[in-house]
Structure formats: C-alpha cells, structure tokens
Amino acid sequence: GVFGPTADLQQQMASQYITMFVLPNSATLHGSYWFNTIGRTSGDSNSGSFVTAEDFQKALWWYNGAIDAGVFAMPPLMSESSLLSHGSVAAAMLRGIFGGTPNAGRAATHRIGNVSAVPRILYVCGSEDSAILCNRPYATEGTPRFISPGSTYTYLEVQCGHSVLACSASAETAKVVAAVIRNIEGS
Secondary structure, X not given: OOOOOOOOHHHHHHOHHHHHHOOOOOOOHHHHHHHHHHHOOOOOOOOOOOOOHHHHHHHHHHHHHHHHOOOOOEOOEOOHHHXXXXXXXXXXXXXXXXXXXXXXXXXXXXXXXXXXXXXXXXXXEEOOOOOOOOOOHHHHOOHHHHEOOOOEXXXXXXXXXXXXOOOOOHHHHHHHHHHHHHHHXXX
C-alpha cells in the first residue's frame, strides 16, 4: 500500500500523482498539465476523454472525495530529491512542476474490512500499469487476506496498462473478458 509501516516504497513513488490530483483546480494548474496529458486523451482509443479541463476536474474530484471520506489512504508527499535518490525520475519531474511540502501522508480512516457478501472476487492486474503496481507483494499477498472464507478469489495478471479492458494486445483483453464472464457465471 501507500501508507504505514508496511507501505511499498515503489507504490508510494508511483502514487505521487495523487498528491497532485487533489490540489485545488488541479486540472488547470501549470498550463492544464493533467488535462493535456491524460484528460484530453487517455492514451488509447478505447477509453474516454474529456472535452474541457473543467470537465476533467470533476473526474479528479473522485480522489478528493475518497480521501476525505477516509476510504483511501493518502501517500506521503515525497520531495523531488527523495524521488530522484530512489530512481523515480518521472515522479521527481512532476514534483518539480507541482511542488509541495513533504509529509507523511495519512491512513484511510474508514476501513472496509473483510469482503464477505461477494461469493466470487476477481482481481485483474495490468502488469504494465505505472500507477497501480498491482503485481507487487502488498497487492498479491495482502489482498487475499481480506477475503472471507467461503468466497472465491481469483487473481489475473495480464500484460496491459491501467485500462485492462483496452490492452494494446487484443489477446490480453480477451483474457480479461473471459475471466469476467467466468467470474459472473461462477465457473
């Protein structure tokens, strides 16, 4: 995860964007950086995009709401030099643009607990996702601990980025679709 004594440093560095998404008017800061890099186009033709930075801002408010509600931990805000010293050049570059005072982050205050009402859980991980490092031990070993006995948990890793239903290789997307169907049908 991103917070606490067992936090994954690589995930904390990959999650620095969150500390920038929650800034006031984050979609229009620094020449509408976030809108122009990921809001206007998601990078693939199968995912959505936004017409204006103001429209994209509404999507970014999801992060503010989830963190303010306590269901999402806030990663520590890491300094540019700390990110560079750990080899995270891209995050350091973003920190140089967006600034911020380093802090320890904060824990989620409203823990979900064990998943018991869902009989079948499917966790699809895009191994090439640069934001959610879902094939690291915190996710692959930690997530199953929250699944109650009697539920079936399936982990599927595909060679894909963040949009697991829009992988660059159609065969990888087909694996995801097949797994979703199997999960729904209970087979």
